[in-house]
Amino acid sequence: MNLVKGGFLLTLASLALVGCGSEESSSNNGNSTGIEGDLSFYTSQPDEDAQKLVDAFKENYPDVNVQTYRSGTEEVISKIKAEQKAGDVQADVLLVADSVTFEDLKEEDLLLEYKSEELSEIPSNLVDPDGMYAGTKVMATALVANTANVEEMPDSWNILTDETAKGKTIMPSPFYSGAAAYNLGVFTRNEAFGWDYFKSLKANEMTVTKGNGAVLQAVADGEKSYGMVVDFIVARAKAEGSPVELIYPKEGVPVITEPIGIMKDAENEEAAKAFVDFVLSEDGQKLAAEIGYTPIRKGVDAPEGLQTIDEMNVIDADISELYQAKEDDKKEFETIFGQ
Numbered sequence: 001m002n003l004v005k006g007g008f009l010l011t012l013a014s015l016a017l018v019g020c021g022s023e024e025s026s027s028n029n030g031n032s033t034g035i036e037g038d039l040s041f042y043t044s045q046p047d048e049d050a051q052k053l054v055d056a057f058k059e060n061y062p063d064v065n066v067q068t069y070r071s072g073t074e075e076v077i078s079k080i081k082a083e084q085k086a087g088d089v090q091a092d093v094l095l096v097a098d099s100v101t102f103e104d105l106k107e108e109d110l111l112l113e114y115k116s117e118e119l120s121e122i123p124s125n126l127v128d129p130d131g132m133y134a135g136t137k138v139m140a141t142a143l144v145a146n147t148a149n150v151e152e153m154p155d156s157w158n159i160l161t162d163e164t165a166k167g168k169t170i171m172p173s174p175f176y177s178g179a180a181a182y183n184l185g186v187f188t189r190n191e192a193f194g195w196d197y198f199k200s201l202k203a204n205e206m207t208v209t210k211g212n213g214a215v216l217q218a219v220a221d222g223e224k225s226y227g228m229v230v231d232f233i234v235a236r237a238k239a240e241g242s243p244v245e246l247i248y249p250k251e252g253v254p255v256i257t258e259p260i261g262i263m264k265d266a267e268n269e270e271a272a273k274a275f276v277d278f279v280l281s282e283d284g285q286k287l288a289a290e291i292g293y294t295p296i297r298k299g300v301d302a303p304e305g306l307q308t309i310d311e312m313n314v315i316d317a318d319i320s321e322l323y324q325a326k327e328d329d330k331k332e333f334e335t336i337f338g339q
Contacts, residue, residue: 252315
């Protein structure tokens, strides 16, 4: 009798352990990840794109409540710097335009080192070697032309300084757009352009507006004939029927990678790491391509109408030099354009 009773109790105990094991296993599959809480996401991505990214992340991590702050890169960083001064940076994870901006944050010891396992599929030259940030996509700044206003499409940046385009051109401001700030540094350090090119842009009555979206809108509406703008929004607008053409000038294009990083004092570090992992994962990169970006991950194709980084003639400059000179560059731009 005691043997039977003992065997019965042992069986119950075994079933209980199996049940616990099954419950634990199920909590790590499907929609139960164990990662939860609030996540503060600061980004310069367009609102709709940022929301698609957040929605896709939440399908995998439904217990994470993502709160998004979105503006131009320069304004996002100004907000972070103001929060830093107040002693309480609110952002957990940051995704903005360019690596120069992240170098600034890295220098100020505002970033957390995190080397995601997904980095093995990202080109190493597009990742910070110290693990503070990593590129998430490839975004070139190219030319956009209005197909109703322009009969013969140009193949050179020189169209923006040509007499025939006087008063018909537009570009984003480096005081708002991180891509524009990066481009300014790259162009002015390239001997084919330099500061004389920007003086010529001013002389040819180049309009400077707040961001890339405003540039595209002005060209699409026919208000301007040519613009300097990030490539993906042109390809997207053209696919939707807008009268615009994307042109990669023969002299080459500056490229940003819209890096992602985690703030050093992130309140929800676990969720922030999961967010970075998702953005760099195959699923996250396929989502980027579906939205219209050129993915940075190996093996994920670029959307129709966009060049891959292997196809681009990239013009660049030393990142550390760009970082050191960024504010001086903007002051010189202000002197020329009176921003």
